[in-house]
Amino acid sequence: MTRLADGKFHSGSELGAGLGITRGAVWNAIRKLSSRGLAVESVPGRGYRLAQPVELLDAERIGGHLVKSSHLLSRLDLLFEVDSTNRYLVQQGMAGTPSGHACLAETQTAGRGRRGRDWVSPLGANLYLSLLWRFNDGPARLAGLSLAVALAMVRAFRGLGIEGIGVKWPNDLLWQGKKVAGVLLEVSGESSGPCQVVIGIGVNIGMRPGTEVGQPWADLQAIQPGLSRNAVAGALLDELLALLATFDATGLRPWLDEWRAVDLYAGRRVVLLLHHREVIGIARGIDADGLLRLETAEGIQRFASGEVSLRGGDDHAAAG
Numbered sequence: 001m002t003r004l005a006d007g008k009f010h011s012g013s014e015l016g017a018g019l020g021i022t023r024g025a026v027w028n029a030i031r032k033l034s035s036r037g038l039a040v041e042s043v044p045g046r047g048y049r050l051a052q053p054v055e056l057l058d059a060e061r062i063g064g065h066l067v068k069s070s071h072l073l074s075r076l077d078l079l080f081e082v083d084s085t086n087r088y089l090v091q092q093g094m095a096g097t098p099s100g101h102a103c104l105a106e107t108q109t110a111g112r113g114r115r116g117r118d119w120v121s122p123l124g125a126n127l128y129l130s131l132l133w134r135f136n137d138g139p140a141r142l143a144g145l146s147l148a149v150a151l152a153m154v155r156a157f158r159g160l161g162i163e164g165i166g167v168k169w170p171n172d173l174l175w176q177g178k179k180v181a182g183v184l185l186e187v188s189g190e191s192s193g194p195c196q197v198v199i200g201i202g203v204n205i206g207m208r209p210g211t212e213v214g215q216p217w218a219d220l221q222a223i224q225p226g227l228s229r230n231a232v233a234g235a236l237l238d239e240l241l242a243l244l245a246t247f248d249a250t251g252l253r254p255w256l257d258e259w260r261a262v263d264l265y266a267g268r269r270v271v272l273l274l275h276h277r278e279v280i281g282i283a284r285g286i287d288a289d290g291l292l293r294l295e296t297a298e299g300i301q302r303f304a305s306g307e308v309s310l311r312g313g314d315d316h317a318a319a320g
């Protein structure tokens with residue numbers, strides 16, 4: 001993969017010699033890349049090349065974008081393929097890895113999304129990033145962290161010149177109504193003692209057209225063509241580490257104004273899907289703990305979880 005990443009032709013014998021494998025093994029490796037969704041051209045007499053060059057993950061290039069938080073990154077693992085970067089880091093956490101351990105993979109075979117969904121993770125196209133952090137107090141202190149993570153991501157994108165991305169409660173990032181990134185937090189530990197959080201982030205950067213993920217999607221390269229995956233990874237880590245170093249002391253409070261500024265559904269008629277029922281109302285932002293405020297027939301109600309979608313025929317409801 002590294003040798004093919006430049007998008008130029010490489011003969012089977014050159015690839016085989018470089019990797020110390022037979023031409024048959026090269027052929028098998030090429031078939032594996034194709035099965036992961038990479039278009040590989042094969043031309044007799046010239047060899048193989050990727051239809052589109054790929055910018056592989058690179059620790060040095062990622063590190064170059066950590067301008068304020070590099071001291072907080074304790075370890076960075078770049079994996080070619082893993083089932084889930086979140087699962088990988090949860091396990092590393094159980095083995096005692098310290099705060100600031102990050103992991104990125106070129107592809108995931110069992111990427112996890114929120115609410116038990118899969119996260120489609122094509123090879124070399126997007127970002128699959130997880131970051132572990134330890135907190136001294138129990139999970140109750142983490143209310144609102146996932147919302148702050150989404151806001152830190154919006155900051156990171158702005159720092160790269162990417163404007164126009166907003167948030168859908170609790171932590172989806174949308175551009176022009178379509179999902180560009182999602183967040184999955186996995187917390188383990190005692191209810192009132194120390195706990196570890198693995199923050200998992202999936203960002204669509206260069207999705208292949210036609211990729212089916214079960215909901216409308218957009219990618220960052222549509223907003224900013226030529227965007228570097230390593231730059232996005234570095235900028236995200238920089239903002240996330242800065243957030244994590246302060247969240248224990250501040251909670252969500254310093255982020256509330258920022259939420260209001262990018263809250264895409266504020267004042268709109270929505271349906272909140274809960275496990276066994278739906279609630280219809282007008283979204284009225286969040287409270288200080290990050291709970292969703294819904295104006296319903298019974299007045300303002302607050303919710304800690306659920307899936308929000310715009311109600312069919314929504315026009316902007318009155319401000320309030």
Ligand code: BTN
Nearest residue numbers: 084086111112113114182200202
């Ligand atoms: C969502 O459903 O919106 C959350 C998606 C989170 C996906 C990321 S990709 C990196 C990390 N590893 C996983 O298995 N999931 C998260």
